[in-house]
Amino acid sequence: xxxxxxxxxIAERRxxxxxxxxxxxxxxxxxxxxxxxxxxxxxxxxxxxxDRTGKHQxxxxxxQQSGLNPDDVPPIDILRIEQSGRLVAVIQPRGLWxxxxxxxxxxxxxxxxxxxxxxxxxxxSSPMENRTDWRIVRPSDGLQQLVFKPERLRxxxx
Amino acid sequence: MNASISLGELQSAYRRTSSRIYRILEDGxxxxxxxxxxxxxxxxxxxxxxxxxxxxxxxMENRINELAARKMATDQKRRALREQKFERRMNIALSGQDNxxxxxxxxxxxxLRNDAAHGERLAxxxxxxxxxxxxxxxxxxxxxxxxx
Numbered sequence: 001x002x003x004x005x006x007x008x009x010i011a012e013r014r015x016x017x018x019x020x021x022x023x024x025x026x027x028x029x030x031x032x033x034x035x036x037x038x039x040x041x042x043x044x045x046x047x048x049x050x051d052r053t054g055k056h057q058x059x060x061x062x063x064q065q066s067g068l069n070p071d072d073v074p075p076i077d078i079l080r081i082e083q084s085g086r087l088v089a090v091i092q093p094r095g096l097w098x099x100x101x102x103x104x105x106x107x108x109x110x111x112x113x114x115x116x117x118x119x120x121x122x123x124x125s126s127p128m129e130n131r132t133d134w135r136i137v138r139p140s141d142g143l144q145q146l147v148f149k150p151e152r153l154r155x156x157x158x
Numbered sequence: 159m160n161a162s163i164s165l166g167e168l169q170s171a172y173r174r175t176s177s178r179i180y181r182i183l184e185d186g187x188x189x190x191x192x193x194x195x196x197x198x199x200x201x202x203x204x205x206x207x208x209x210x211x212x213x214x215x216x217x218m219e220n221r222i223n224e225l226a227a228r229k230m231a232t233d234q235k236r237r238a239l240r241e242q243k244f245e246r247r248m249n250i251a252l253s254g255q256d257n258x259x260x261x262x263x264x265x266x267x268x269x270l271r272n273d274a275a276h277g278e279r280l281a282x283x284x285x286x287x288x289x290x291x292x293x294x295x296x297x298x299x300x301x302x303x304x305x306x
Contacts, residue, residue: 006291010266100287139180
């Protein structure tokens with residue numbers, strides 16, 4: 001239920017972050033994001049190639065407040081999707097600590113027709129809830145938060 | 159023109175405003191994650207979100223003020239209520255153990271609203287989810303005002 005993630009993330013923001021809790025949250029975030037990438041790669045299959053060598057490391061306020069060094073922060077993959085040598089999409093982690101969401105990724109598509117299309121992937125599960133609830137939002141097109149199904153990504157790429 | 163604003167009107171205004179910012183963001187989006195334009199536009203979006211959060215909270219505060227005022231027996235007490243701190247007004251509006259969870263929830267919103275209003279600590283928001291929760295809380299507050 002969406003109400004819980006809003007209340008839970010507001011309540012979390014009022015707590016003083018501890019090193020242990022922040023590391024738990026960061027590791028959980030990495031696990032959820034990498035799990036999503038695995039699902040996307042499985043759904044799109046071998047018609048596409050994948051590059052996960054680029055890394056994102058959170059430098060968000062709570063990471064700094066927890067006294068973590070950059071070396072302590074688990075790096076999260078940036079997923080680049082190519083087709084026939086052409087970059088068609090990038091998924092870039094944007095932030096974990098969001099009021100009303102359990103993390104956000106930016107999905108940038110480069111359709112054959114040209115230009116860029118920006119989507120957000122937001123997890124509406126509550127922090128440390130042991131589940132995910134990924135939604136896809138096209139912010140320039142209103143803000144409907146539709147359930148994200150990795151197999152539907154193929155339609156967006158074509 | 160009616161001066162009061164509903165949550166629904168705020169939500170429509172938010173969608174229009176943010177979609178314009180994101181169209182610019184989309185036009186400027188490059189695959190360089192460190193692009194200065196993207197960072198600047200993301201920050202614009204953050205400020206718009208914080209401003210709308212303050213407005214959304216204002217709607218909830220109005221509802222709480224109305225509820226608290228109804229519980230006052232005289233005009234003099236109603237006037238005196240305006241001078242009370244938010245927590246006091248909320249405790250009057252939502253009294254009793256049954257309302258503790260809602261009070262705790264709204265108290266969290268109040269502190270977050272102060273952060274946003276004073277520009278001390280900007281949070282990132284998923285405002286659509288915030289609107290949904292605000293509507294739920296508003297319905298609860300409306301239910302209180304209709305109770306005998």
